[in-house]
Amino acid sequence: MKTLVLNTLGNDYTEQIKTLIKEKEVEIVDTSGMKIAHCMGCNQCWLKTPGICAYKDDYEIILKKLVQADNLWIVSDTRFGFLDYKGKRLMDRIMPMLNMTIGFRDGWMRHELRYHPLNIGLLYKGDADQMMMEDWCKRTAVNIGGQSLGAIALQVKSEFYHLVIINGSPRVAKFSNTDKIIHSFVKGLEGTGITWELHNLSNRKEWDAAREAFLSHERILIAFPLYVECIPSLMLEFLESLPSERRQPAQLSFLLHGGMDEGFEFRFCERILQGLPAQLGCRFGGTLIHGGSFGIRTREDAVKAKIVAPYEKMGRLFAQNGNFLTPEAKKFTGPEQYPWMARKMVSLLFLKKVNKGFEDFAKSWGCTRPLDDKPYS
Numbered sequence: 001m002k003t004l005v006l007n008t009l010g011n012d013y014t015e016q017i018k019t020l021i022k023e024k025e026v027e028i029v030d031t032s033g034m035k036i037a038h039c040m041g042c043n044q045c046w047l048k049t050p051g052i053c054a055y056k057d058d059y060e061i062i063l064k065k066l067v068q069a070d071n072l073w074i075v076s077d078t079r080f081g082f083l084d085y086k087g088k089r090l091m092d093r094i095m096p097m098l099n100m101t102i103g104f105r106d107g108w109m110r111h112e113l114r115y116h117p118l119n120i121g122l123l124y125k126g127d128a129d130q131m132m133m134e135d136w137c138k139r140t141a142v143n144i145g146g147q148s149l150g151a152i153a154l155q156v157k158s159e160f161y162h163l164v165i166i167n168g169s170p171r172v173a174k175f176s177n178t179d180k181i182i183h184s185f186v187k188g189l190e191g192t193g194i195t196w197e198l199h200n201l202s203n204r205k206e207w208d209a210a211r212e213a214f215l216s217h218e219r220i221l222i223a224f225p226l227y228v229e230c231i232p233s234l235m236l237e238f239l240e241s242l243p244s245e246r247r248q249p250a251q252l253s254f255l256l257h258g259g260m261d262e263g264f265e266f267r268f269c270e271r272i273l274q275g276l277p278a279q280l281g282c283r284f285g286g287t288l289i290h291g292g293s294f295g296i297r298t299r300e301d302a303v304k305a306k307i308v309a310p311y312e313k314m315g316r317l318f319a320q321n322g323n324f325l326t327p328e329a330k331k332f333t334g335p336e337q338y339p340w341m342a343r344k345m346v347s348l349l350f351l352k353k354v355n356k357g358f359e360d361f362a363k364s365w366g367c368t369r370p371l372d373d374k375p376y377s
Ligand SMILES: Cc1cc2nc3c(=O)[nH]c(=O)nc-3n(C[C@H](O)[C@H](O)[C@H](O)COP(=O)(O)O)c2cc1C
Pocket: 169, 170, 171, 175, 176, 177, 178, 179, 225, 226, 227, 228, 229, 230, 257, 258, 259, 260, 261, 265, 291, 293, 294, 295, 297
């Protein structure tokens, strides 16, 4: 099996490529200095000079190698959550590997192969969703008759940056569950060279500084609790006060948590968050989602620390990948919905205890009425 690696990123990544690509016969071609034009869709490679591109540039060298290869890996940066133009250009120019003629292959209408199937893989850097990149590899592999080799995020070379963290909870920081979560998360940044600052929207006196930090830094994380299916209105007011244009590009990520355990609870808000960064002139760095945060603040310190401890690992992961667009971050959410049996067990064993805890807490606040009191009926 021959493997061709087209590296648009230059020498900085050669060592990492060598460790990530396990195949035996591997040729790495540095395309960063090559003269390669964009496919202009002239169709000459299909209808005038079959198999030969009209452009006489460095892609001809690549095409001759592709004819000998079984596997093709593209090494590319990403923009807009997808390959950048340099990576995509290498795939657009692959057309001479196919024929104009169309047939059904594995049940799908496709151009017929001029040579043989080609397996496709991707090594990428930047803020792209790994599962989206995997999907693209699968689609592209189908196009060219092969299998997907997968999409792998490259480790970014020790990039020290400053992270602006905004606590979007309306609850004062001292009592905010978000605050406890953030402080566990930042433990994971220790020793990575990443510095951070924190602004609390519950204190309006911090809004000017939060706005300035938001506008003048390149990495922003907003952590907040789910409020009635979406963003708390106080945080919306803050976001509405931000200008839609920035002085420089930035990445905006979110840490979303809430009282309920099940992942489905957060999906509506997650969809809103996906479109939000672009409207504030930022690129999307993903959303880390986790439920079960109701009682953090009411617990003793040791229990509190245990509940928020998993966020430290997520902090480390964030430092490593630079975003939450990885399968590990997605997995952190937990079950989408408890299965029937688990619902029964949770109701019987766990919720009884939790609800009793609410009653005890109310008593400690001097509440003398039942928690299901109906004062206006
Ligand atoms: C007005 C309000 C609405 C809430 N709505 C939801 C909700 O829809 N789903 C959920 O899981 N939790 C909901 N919660 C629970 C909070 O997300 C949860 O208690 C969170 O831990 C609060 O974090 P904080 O202390 O930082 O504000 C709501 C809480 C409040 C006060």
